[in-house]
Amino acid sequence: MTAITPPSGADVATLDAMFAQMAVATARHADELSGLTDREKVLLRLTADVCAQALGHPFELHLRTGLKQGVTTADIRALLRLISYDSGYHTASAAFDRLAELETTLGLPHPDTGELPAELLTSGPDAPPTPLPDPVRTTLAQLDPHFLDYFDLQSRMRTPTGPGTLTVRERAFATMSIDIHYQTLGDTFRIHTQRALGAGATIDNVRDVLRFNAQIGATRVWQAWKAFHVHAAEAGWDLG
Incomplete structure (x- = not known):
């Protein structure tokens, strides 16, 4: 097993002891949720790091936690490829740069990455079918045909049968x-929640995603809870 070097940067407790207590209590409260796996919790924390571009101490801490729990840098690379769709390629690129730096610092192997088949990189009328659901494509077409073509391309490059190690x-x-x-x-939150339910997640699992994300911003999750209940009422999700 590769020896892992100590964390870089200052320990949070040395920066502010009271804040460190708050952070530990918050993380403990989130980690008590039973509806998410330890692996999923690591992936959600890393996703939040990328969105916020918190690529210093938080990203390193969550990477180290993931390594201890069996999450590999190949898994994290698959996550970064996935979320670049919504977080933006610029944020994902910065995270890839930080990940490569940490692989070197921690003495981790740089995983080999295959390439997508050329046909998945094409766009336009002659491109292969997209996995986007027809109702979504109809909505996007009404907004702008070029934007629909962009979504088709992005979805094609992220087909669940393609490269990557993440479950649906x-x-x-x-x-x-x-x-x-x-x-x-709005639409995307409803679609992504429905996708989780379609992949076998329960309503309580979905609730735990919201609960767990409270640590990335309680007021943002407050708004997400309101939207969740609206979508549930409209879609007929059984909230128990």
């Missing part, structure tokens, strides 16, 4: 978290 449930939870962070709580 993990992918759905990550994209739900992006919606919470960026407050895109």
Whole structure:
């Protein structure tokens, strides 16, 4: 096993002891949730780091936690490729740069990454079919045909049968978290929540995604809860 070097940067307790207490209590409260796996919790924290560009101590801490729990840097790379769709390629690029730096610092192997088939990189009328659901494509076409073509391309490059190591449930939870962070709580939040439910997640699992994300911003999650209940009423989700 590769020896892991001590964390870089100052320990939070040395910066402000009271804040460190607050942070530990908050993380403990979130980690007590039983509806998410330890792996999913790591992926959600890293997703929040990328969205906020908190790529210093928080990203390193969450990476180290993930390594201890069996999450690999290949898994994290798959996460970054997935969320670049919604977080933006510029934020994902910065996270890839930080990840590569930490791989070197921690003495971790740099995973080999395959390439997508060329046909998945094409766009326009001759491109392969997209996995986007027809109702979503109809909505996007009404907004702008070029934007629809962009979504088709992005979805094609992220087909669940393509490169990557994340489950559909993990992918759905990550994209739900992006919606919470960026407050895109309309159509996309509903679609991503429905995708999680379709992948076998229960309503309580979905609730735990919202509960867990309170640590990235309680007021943002407050708004997400309101949107969740509206979507549930409209979609007929059984809230128990």
